[in-house]
Amino acid sequence: MEDNNPLPTKLRVVCCIGDIHGYITKLQNLWSNLESCINPSDFETALVIFLGDYCDRGPETSKVLDFLISLPSKYPKQSHVFLCGNHDFAFGAFLGVLPSPPDGSEFCETWKEYEMNEEREGWYKGESFENMHLQGRRWAGNHTVKFNAVKGIDYKGSIYDAAPTFESYGVPHGSADLMKVVTDEHKKFLANLVWIHEEDNVTIKTEEGIKRCKLIAVHAGLEKNKPVEQQIKTLKAKDTRIPKVAALSGRKDVWEIPQELTKTPTIIVSGHHAKLHIEGLRLVIDQGGGFEDQPVAAIVLPSLEIVRDTDHLVK
Template sequence: MERIICCIGDLHGHITKLQKLWTNLETLINPISFQTSLIIFLGDYCDRGPNTRKVLDFLISLPSKYPNQTHVYLSGNHDFAFSAFLRVLPLPPNGLSFSDTWKQYEHNEDREGWYKDVGYEDMHLQGRRWGGRIREKVNLDKGTEYIGSIYDAGTTFESYGVPHGSADLVKAVPDEHKKFLSELVWVHEEENVCVETSEGKTNCRLIAVHAGLEKVKGVEEQLKILKAKDTSIPKVEALSGRASVWEIPKELCEKPTIVVSGHHGKLHIDGLRLIIDEGGGKENNPVAAIVLPSMTLVRDTDSITTQL
């Protein structure tokens, strides 16, 4: 029996959706297979939805509740920024400072209203953007109102009982949450993953990364940086890119490779390129997962009555 792998898309603080999705997965998948499955969370656990704190509690509880499962927690760009605000990111290499990450984007500071309160002096760029207060009311690209910052972080602050932009968040976040965020990985690889394709079952390499891999850069170079969690980079394209990381790099097509991501606010399955973010953090959208090898899509809104 092939091992079951569940890749779960962006959660964005929606605890009720996560609980329903988990119940559906547990109902759909054979109990023995589910208990030994690999669960890959594709990142973006915080912001937009109302219960970031409860989402993290749920994720942290899984290894003790399901000790025979393997759980992988990827960092999304929102989680990276949350971690940066809490100052739990690894230090930049070679003696560099987090403040060095500001320089390339300083022309955006006023418009984005970067955080400039306690602890900002040596905070990674994304932490300042996350905890800041954007002047504009509406995100024109998405047609939604900003919730506090350009990251829509206001709901995350509120879930810990402090107002948006408050330096008190650092004290309000429990140590176990800080530890969880500090240990998020930027990429995960698996070899010999069985997947059903139009040509039958095949074994593939699997690379899971929140946004994707850049098409124009060498894959191994990218993987090295991601595994090292190089925080000297102001904007990590594999966690926050859009068009640049949409496709599978050509060199990965030589050996069948699944590249699975969330991030894009879309559900997109094109051969072995899997983008699982049907929710996008929006209240009225479902949270989705994909189950391998069958390539079955599961949503929190599904009425599940049968098992795989």
């Protein structure tokens, strides 16, 4: 399909920010660096897409949510998109803020497929567990295996490393008191996270020059072997019948751009994978910021500039 519309003279800046995982200082430094390296009038009107995973691992989830919630009033001319990551989904599931399954089924239906993992992952069995989505139980559980061989570090409480999130609200890991102490404002933020965001007319620098594309932002990616339209519909509907949402938590199956999206130029941007990967229109922006010694990264479009919290930029 030929795009015969000329490019606008002023190209809108889009910032896509990778996984933050409870590190408020990294987030503040990254934001300051974005402000330093983007022209002030462009930054003032930028579209800022947060790619999900605001909680867990780092020590200050509560402060991270405060920061994100404050942005629309501090930067009223910006547009802000807050995607749901698999960690945020699980946190919301524990707090009971996910939408009910559309077919009227119970959340406990989501346990069945994975019940063989219940003992090893030490699923949550405390107050209100009887009808909690699978991921909420896994999130607040107590993992029986203490060492995560894949990452080479100990689990922080659960398979989701959720203990620091509990502690950031002043309660011990696995305590049902978290449901009472998380503020309504934070619950509303988690409830309102979108599972996918589509944006038309996003410009990106390519070898052939500046190209105008559609952009799809989703935490992990889209499954390559399922019809895209069906996936987008399910994600927009926030279908909580699904025990494990591949677009939020998948790995290899969501890495590539589905073939049908290569017919018209479509950028797919994600976090989740603990990698920084830019290949054509597939952007994965997560430099492992959930680990203490790794940076939180962002990409700026159309320039494709990578900005990190660790950059020393002079204003």
